[in-house]
Amino acid sequence: MIHPIYLLGTASLRKPTIQVDKSTPEFETLLSDMVETMHDARGIGLAAPQIGKEERVFVVDVSPMEEDFIESGTPMPEQPMFFINPHILEETGDDEEFEEGCLSIPDIQEIVVRPNTVTIQYQDRDFVQKTETFDGILARVIQHEYDHVEAVLFIDHLTAFKRRLLKRRLNEIQAGNTEAEYAVYTDERGVIYPQELE
Template sequence: MVLPIHVYGDPILRERAQPVAADSPELQQLLDDMVETMHAASGIGLAAPQVGRRERVFVVDLTPMKEELEAEGETLPPMPMFFINPEIVWTSEEQCSFEEGCLSIPDVREVVERPVAVRIRYLDRQFRPQELEARGMLARVIQHEYDHLEGILFIDRISAFRRQLLRRRLREIARGQVSAEYPLALSRV
């Protein structure tokens, strides 16, 4: 089922997500719904808080970018990927700037600097412990979605000057003055 995506201004996007205690049919359904929602919104990552849930999970699917990424030398693991109770345990010192957007902040894109590589520990969909070292776009998407679980949005990682320039647009989004090609859960602040 495609779930509505919560937008900037919704308090759940600023909360720290809670660890998942055990696998369950409800969790498996949430994961399926998140993948379906991400695909319906033409996204490449989605975290539970973005669909109004507090579970510490996110999904990633870089399939739409596969040819481009492989042409640049990136090798992708099988997609979609499921990250349950993730923990970033290492980040590279080397940084890279890249323009990011977010399904919860429609039509806003900004250049964000992030580490080029990360190592993340997590449980996969079958609740098996995993550790992955990711580079490039996969590392960037993992960090973006992980931030959502910490209550951090990509606009928190841009300069105060750039945030000031976005202030009016963000206020409009928070007031529900926004539309997208996918269902939105609008708050009316």
């Protein structure tokens, strides 16, 4: 099932997430809904708070960026990837500039600086414990999605000056006025379908 994407300003994006385990009800449904919703919105990552859920989970599918992997000679792991109860152990390597966007903050792309390598402990969808190190695009997507399960958004990493410049547009997004081609949700207006915005 495709869920509406919770926009900047919704309480869900700023709430702490909770650990999950095998007994979490409807957990498989949550995972498949998250993948379906991410694909529908043409995203490469999605965290549970972005569909109003509080589970500590995010999904990633970087297969649209296959060419970048071929160019860099890095093999792409099987997609989509499931990060359950993730915990970043360390971020290393050089700081890198990369333009980020977010399904919860449509139409805004800004350069964010982060270390280019991340080591993360997580469980896969079968609850098998893993510790892995990622770099490049995959590291960046994982850092961005991990922020979501920590109730952080990429705009939090921008300078106060930059945020002031964006303020008007961010206010519009919070009010539900976006060009998004997928259903969105605000706490005040509920679900807004793209056709209502045309």
